[in-house]
Amino acid sequence: MDLNAQEKKAGFFQRLKEFPRKLKDGVTKRMKNVKKFGKDDPRRIIHSMKVGVALTLVSLLYYVRALYISFGVTGMWAILTVVVVFEFTVGGTLSKGLNRGFATLIAGALGVGAVHLARFFGHQGEPIVLGILVFSLGGAATFSRFFPRIKHRYDYGALIFILTFSFVAISGYRTDEILIMAYQRLSTILIGGTICILVSIFICPVWAGEDLHKMIANNINKLAKYLEGFESEYFQPEKISKETNSCVREYKSILTSKSTEDTLANLARWEPGHGRFRLRHPWKKYLKIAGLVRQCAFHFEILNGYVLSNDKAPQEFDSKFQEPITIMNREVGEALKAMAKSIKTMSKDSACVNSHIDNSKKAIVNLRIALKSSYPDTEKDLLEIIPGVTMASILIEVVNCVEKISEAVEEFSGLAHFKETLDPKLSAEIGQHQLLHRGSVKPVPDGDNEKEDNSSSSHVLIPVHDEEQPPTATAKNVLGAEKTRVDVV
Amino acid sequence: MDLNAQEKKAGFFQRLKEFPRKLKDGVTKRMKNVKKFGKDDPRRIIHSMKVGVALTLVSLLYYVRALYISFGVTGMWAILTVVVVFEFTVGGTLSKGLNRGFATLIAGALGVGAVHLARFFGHQGEPIVLGILVFSLGGAATFSRFFPRIKHRYDYGALIFILTFSFVAISGYRTDEILIMAYQRLSTILIGGTICILVSIFICPVWAGEDLHKMIANNINKLAKYLEGFESEYFQPEKISKETNSCVREYKSILTSKSTEDTLANLARWEPGHGRFRLRHPWKKYLKIAGLVRQCAFHFEILNGYVLSNDKAPQEFDSKFQEPITIMNREVGEALKAMAKSIKTMSKDSACVNSHIDNSKKAIVNLRIALKSSYPDTEKDLLEIIPGVTMASILIEVVNCVEKISEAVEEFSGLAHFKETLDPKLSAEIGQHQLLHRGSVKPVPDGDNEKEDNSSSSHVLIPVHDEEQPPTATAKNVLGAEKTRVDVV
Numbered sequence: 001m002d003l004n005a006q007e008k009k010a011g012f013f014q015r016l017k018e019f020p021r022k023l024k025d026g027v028t029k030r031m032k033n034v035k036k037f038g039k040d041d042p043r044r045i046i047h048s049m050k051v052g053v054a055l056t057l058v059s060l061l062y063y064v065r066a067l068y069i070s071f072g073v074t075g076m077w078a079i080l081t082v083v084v085v086f087e088f089t090v091g092g093t094l095s096k097g098l099n100r101g102f103a104t105l106i107a108g109a110l111g112v113g114a115v116h117l118a119r120f121f122g123h124q125g126e127p128i129v130l131g132i133l134v135f136s137l138g139g140a141a142t143f144s145r146f147f148p149r150i151k152h153r154y155d156y157g158a159l160i161f162i163l164t165f166s167f168v169a170i171s172g173y174r175t176d177e178i179l180i181m182a183y184q185r186l187s188t189i190l191i192g193g194t195i196c197i198l199v200s201i202f203i204c205p206v207w208a209g210e211d212l213h214k215m216i217a218n219n220i221n222k223l224a225k226y227l228e229g230f231e232s233e234y235f236q237p238e239k240i241s242k243e244t245n246s247c248v249r250e251y252k253s254i255l256t257s258k259s260t261e262d263t264l265a266n267l268a269r270w271e272p273g274h275g276r277f278r279l280r281h282p283w284k285k286y287l288k289i290a291g292l293v294r295q296c297a298f299h300f301e302i303l304n305g306y307v308l309s310n311d312k313a314p315q316e317f318d319s320k321f322q323e324p325i326t327i328m329n330r331e332v333g334e335a336l337k338a339m340a341k342s343i344k345t346m347s348k349d350s351a352c353v354n355s356h357i358d359n360s361k362k363a364i365v366n367l368r369i370a371l372k373s374s375y376p377d378t379e380k381d382l383l384e385i386i387p388g389v390t391m392a393s394i395l396i397e398v399v400n401c402v403e404k405i406s407e408a409v410e411e412f413s414g415l416a417h418f419k420e421t422l423d424p425k426l427s428a429e430i431g432q433h434q435l436l437h438r439g440s441v442k443p444v445p446d447g448d449n450e451k452e453d454n455s456s457s458s459h460v461l462i463p464v465h466d467e468e469q470p471p472t473a474t475a476k477n478v479l480g481a482e483k484t485r486v487d488v489v
Numbered sequence: 490m491d492l493n494a495q496e497k498k499a500g501f502f503q504r505l506k507e508f509p510r511k512l513k514d515g516v517t518k519r520m521k522n523v524k525k526f527g528k529d530d531p532r533r534i535i536h537s538m539k540v541g542v543a544l545t546l547v548s549l550l551y552y553v554r555a556l557y558i559s560f561g562v563t564g565m566w567a568i569l570t571v572v573v574v575f576e577f578t579v580g581g582t583l584s585k586g587l588n589r590g591f592a593t594l595i596a597g598a599l600g601v602g603a604v605h606l607a608r609f610f611g612h613q614g615e616p617i618v619l620g621i622l623v624f625s626l627g628g629a630a631t632f633s634r635f636f637p638r639i640k641h642r643y644d645y646g647a648l649i650f651i652l653t654f655s656f657v658a659i660s661g662y663r664t665d666e667i668l669i670m671a672y673q674r675l676s677t678i679l680i681g682g683t684i685c686i687l688v689s690i691f692i693c694p695v696w697a698g699e700d701l702h703k704m705i706a707n708n709i710n711k712l713a714k715y716l717e718g719f720e721s722e723y724f725q726p727e728k729i730s731k732e733t734n735s736c737v738r739e740y741k742s743i744l745t746s747k748s749t750e751d752t753l754a755n756l757a758r759w760e761p762g763h764g765r766f767r768l769r770h771p772w773k774k775y776l777k778i779a780g781l782v783r784q785c786a787f788h789f790e791i792l793n794g795y796v797l798s799n800d801k802a803p804q805e806f807d808s809k810f811q812e813p814i815t816i817m818n819r820e821v822g823e824a825l826k827a828m829a830k831s832i833k834t835m836s837k838d839s840a841c842v843n844s845h846i847d848n849s850k851k852a853i854v855n856l857r858i859a860l861k862s863s864y865p866d867t868e869k870d871l872l873e874i875i876p877g878v879t880m881a882s883i884l885i886e887v888v889n890c891v892e893k894i895s896e897a898v899e900e901f902s903g904l905a906h907f908k909e910t911l912d913p914k915l916s917a918e919i920g921q922h923q924l925l926h927r928g929s930v931k932p933v934p935d936g937d938n939e940k941e942d943n944s945s946s947s948h949v950l951i952p953v954h955d956e957e958q959p960p961t962a963t964a965k966n967v968l969g970a971e972k973t974r975v976d977v978v
Contacts, residue, residue: 037636048632051651052624059623059659063616068663076656083627083652127552134548135541138572143537147526162540163572167565170548174557255787259748298744298787305886371872383860386882393879397794 043088046204051086054199058082058192074184081192086200090274091208091267093200097193098270099157104189107161108182110137111168115178118169130169138162152266209268209277212261216286217343219257219293220405222250224336226300227329227398234307234391235322254297261290276346282415289408296401299394306391317385320370321392328363328395331356332402339409348418353406360399367392532577535693540575543688547571547681563673570681575689579763580697580756582689586682587759588646593678596650597671599626600657604667607658619658627651641755698757698766701750705775706832708746708782709894711739713825715789716818716887723796723880724811743786750779765835771904778897785890788883795880806874809859810881817852817884820845821891828898837907842895849888856881 038045061067061075068075085096118129141162144150150158164185172178229248265283273279335356342349371392527534550556550564557564574585607618630651633639639647653674661667718737754772762768824845831838860881 038632044632044635048628051631052628055623055627055651055655056620059616059620059655062659062663063620073660073663076660079655079659080652083648083655127548131545131548131552134544138544139537139541142540143527143533146533159572162544163569166544166548166568166572170551170568171562171565174551174562256745256747258745295790298790301784301787302791302883302886368872371875383857386860386878389875390879390882393875394791397791 043204043206047088047206050199050203051082053203054082054086054195055079057195057199061188061191071184071188074181074188077185077188078192078195081189082196085193085196089206089208089211089264089267089271090200091264091270093196094272095153095267095270096156097197099154100160101190101193103157103160104164104186107164108168108186111165111172112178112182114165114169115172118172127173130173134166134169137165141165205274207268207271207274207277208264209271209281209283210275212264212268212283212286213277213343215257215261215264216290216293217340219254219290220336220340220343222254223293223296223300223402224333224340226251227333227336230303230307230329231322231326235318251297251300254294255301257290258294261287278417282412285408285412285415289405289412292401292405292408296398296405299398299401303391303394303398306387306394309387311387314384318388320373321367321388324363324367324370325392325395328360328367328399331360331363332399335360335402335406339406342413342418343409346416346418348413348420350406350410350413353409357399357403357406360402364396364399367396532693532695536577536695539688539692540571542692543571543575543684544568546684546688550677550680560673560677563670563677566674566677567681567684570678571685574682574685578695578697578700578753578756578760579689580753580759582685584642584756584759585645586686588643589649590679590682592646592649593653593675596653597657597675600654600661601667601671603654603658604661607661616662619662623655623658626654630654694763696757696760696763696766697753698760698770698772699764701753701757701772701775702766702832704746704750704753705779705782706829708743708779709825709829709832711743712782712785712789712891713822713829715740716822716825719792719796719818720811720815724807740786740789743783744790746779747783750776767906771901774897774901774904778894778901781890781894781897785887785894788887788890792880792883792887795876795883798876800876803873807877809862810856810877813852813856813859814881814884817849817856817888820849820852821888824849824891824895828895831902831907832898835905835907837902837909839895839899839902842898846888846892846895849891853885853888856885 058075058078058081061071061078071078081100085093085100087093087096114130114133118126118133121129141158145155145158168178168182168185171181175181226248229245233245233248265287268281268283271277273281335353338349338352338356342353371389547564547567547570550560550567560567570586570589574582574589576582576585603619603622607615607622610618630647634644634647657667657671657674660670664670715737718734722734722737754776757770757772760766762770824842827838827841827845831842860878
């Protein structure tokens with residue numbers, strides 16, 4: 001018993017001794033994490049400092065005597081406005097600032113009207129009338145916040161409307177300087193809002209629209225990465241490193257990115273024209289492309305089941321498929337990369353995209369031939385090859401998906417005024433080539449694609465038409481992969 | 490010219506005459522829409538009235554003389570708190586109210602400390618020290634809002650921290666009654682927050698947890714509906730009505746419901762125990778089930794491509810499949826319905842679920858036999874049957890998906906203390922049956938399932954083991970549908 005107590009005591013002192021070191025380690029580790037988090041996206045640090053700057057500016061209303069004399073304690077509304085309105089993106093700040101400004105103006109006016117109306121009912125009736133008005137207008141505005149249209153764009157405005165109206169109407173009962181109060185509140189809110197908007201736009205602005213634009217291009221790139229990694233994952237799973245694996249799985253984030261995209265598109269519409277984006281940039285079209293991209297990612301998710309499965313078709317069967325599938329995936333991947341690049345640089349490159357898609361359709365024809373030649377010898381074989389057949393069939397659907405994405409990107413590039421990269425002279429030459437060159441085409445060697453992309457002329461592949469099956473018809477009917485309806489989710 | 494002018498004039502008067510009618514029609518139509526919107530979820534109307542009640546209660550701080558004398562104009566903080574803190578769900582209100590309360594307390598204390606510290610630096614130094622403190626603490630708190638952990642649970646608290654600290658520190662420069670101010674602000678915020686929380690909990694509460702619970706059960710039901718409608722959609726597309734179609738497409742909402750589920754689970758954790766939900770209800774487990782349900786919906790999305798395609802396998806081939814596929818889908822659908830019901834009623838029913846899943850595995854065996862017998866006669870046939878084979882292969886994956894959902898529900902039902910519905914005596918009997926009964930089993934006739942479900946004993950199907958292939962092994966290896974890894978997205 002005595003020994004036990006001594007041991008406990010020793011343990012306690014040991015822990016006490018170790019405590020400072022442990023604390024230091026913990027703090028260092030945490031500090032490192034915070035540093036890394038800031039480095040991952042330095043805009044976070046800049047944003048935090050911008051908030052500090054805005055707060056410092058607004059506090060001048062208190063520190064500078066001349067300003068304090070004119071605004072007094074109502075300066076606090078300006079502080080409140082800065083803290084609440086300042087958002088990470090310009091669109092967010094503008095949306096909140098404008099909502100707050102206009103809602104305060106309207107609700108303030110209505111509030112003053114309500115107070116004057118209530119005064120007709122005498123001192124006894126005044127609080128009752130005011131109470132009824134606050135109850136009914138507050139309730140109605142709350143109800144309006146449930147409507148999706150209002151919720152998406154004016155939710156904050158409705159909140160501030162309820163706030164200001166209740167505030168003016170209720171305090172109108174106790175003060176006679178209601179107009180002065182409303183005026184002061186409005187002017188300080190305008191000051192706070194203006195500071196926010198100016199700091200947000202003029203100090204390292206973060207545009208929601210640009211984020212959305214980059215996000216969509218990156219998502220298309222993620223699809224391309226999956227297709228690039230697919231061959232080695234499916235046919236040589238033993239060679240895969242962990243890094244490639246995580247790179248291939250990047251597409252998973254697309255599966256659930258809808259709400260982020262919706263929010264960004266919503267905020268982007270509040271932003272003025274900036275950089276390459278005009279005022280009426282077709283933000284909604286991004287959501288259409290994003291929906292199709294997600295549809296493609298759904299296909300990958302199902303494919304994944306077959307890729308990771310241990311119960312694949314026999315190797316000798318799969319190996320017959322390998323070549324056409326590899327070509328098909330590579331071409332579709334190249335098409336996706338070209339689209340991502342076209343969006344990133346905001347320059348049209350449909351000739352390149354279409355040629356890759358046409359090549360992938362040719363690969364489908366070869367896949368079909370390979371499938372025919374691998375006609376199973378026995379009944380048992382038919383069952384065995386089913387995973388392989390399913391995989392191929394879904395991959396063909398992916399080609400259709402990508403074709404739809406390319407159509408959406410094409411439409412979008414027109415609406416968003418992408419610049420033309422193709423020399424008109426060259427384009428005429430391609431037309432001639434198309435007439436002359438009817439036969440098979442050697443696929444582009446798979447090399448450093450980024451480099452190739454830089455010289456667009458070297459990259460223009462000639463779409464080649466098969467005499468018997470024109471490429472559009474080819475892709476749609478091969479293997480029963482009729483163009484299916486893809487709903488934008 | 491003169492005639493033209495006359496015509497224009499007549500047209501103008503015509504429009505002027507029609508205007509009141511058109512206005513009336515427009516208003517009536519809009520009113521009807523609003524009414525319908527309220528009827529769709531009457532809780533919206535109730536919530537709006539609750540906000541009105543809370544506003545009326547808080548305005549008593551102004552109307553009642555005794556209260557006004559003690560709080561004065563700081564009563565406005567109470568109004569502000571009510572408007573900002575009152576949320577649709579109890580969890581939302583509690584999360585905002587507690588965040589606001591604690592953040593105000595901490596930031597108020599720090600603010601008072603900052604003012605006292607700054608006074609050491611004299612009248613010249615005071616605003617500089619205060620400015621530095623506001624800048625750095627405001628920036629740090631803003632930065633902390635980017636960390637996912639803080640963002641999810643304490644985002645509002647961080648905002649209020651910045652607000653209160655800036656507010657107290659800045660106005661401390663101009664007033665000496667800083668402690669009184671901080672006290673008044675805290676007490677009025679507590680009054681406003683308490684009113685919100687009480688109204689939210691005691692007048693027709695809307696629990697985020699209950700919404701999440703119902704949502705998951707409904708989503709599982711939506712999966713069942715798709716499988717129910719699948720047969721007629723695929724095999725008799727000409728018979729489909731528009732209504733069935735929209736019912737079958739309900740699963741689409743699951744594809745993008747992740748953010749709603751995350752939000753609800755987040756809010757549910759703030760709620761106290763209520764009704765059937767204890768305080769430490771395993772809310773996170775809902776997200777696991779929801780992820781698996783979504784995975785299943787991804788499969789449907791791909792299946793859809795084959796269902797809506799005009800390029801199906803030839804009818805005589807598909808018809809060989811029809812029976813086992815119909816049985817498989819029905820059994821899986823029944824299993825899903827049983828799970829949804831088990832979640833809704835919070836009672837264990839795994840025997841029923843498992844028996845349906847086992848039946849669907851038996852159907853997979855039959856599907857395999859049907860596939861063997863439909864061995865293609867020519868090479869051309871092999872290409873033609875590919876859409877049908879792919880469809881069957883994906884459906885088998887769906888069975889695996891549903892098995893995973895059932896495992897997750899089983900685990901969850903233990904953690905959430907679902908009540909046992911099965912009489913222990915009956916369960917012993919089943920054990921005996923299992924030993925005796927080794928052979929084929931007649932599938933349950935497809936009838937009014939809701940009715941059948943009510944008497945659980947009539948519903949207990951006896952899992953039957955195939956002599957040659959034990960059911961677990963069967964389901965996993967048939968058609969190469971090895972249990973695949975399903976990532977919770």
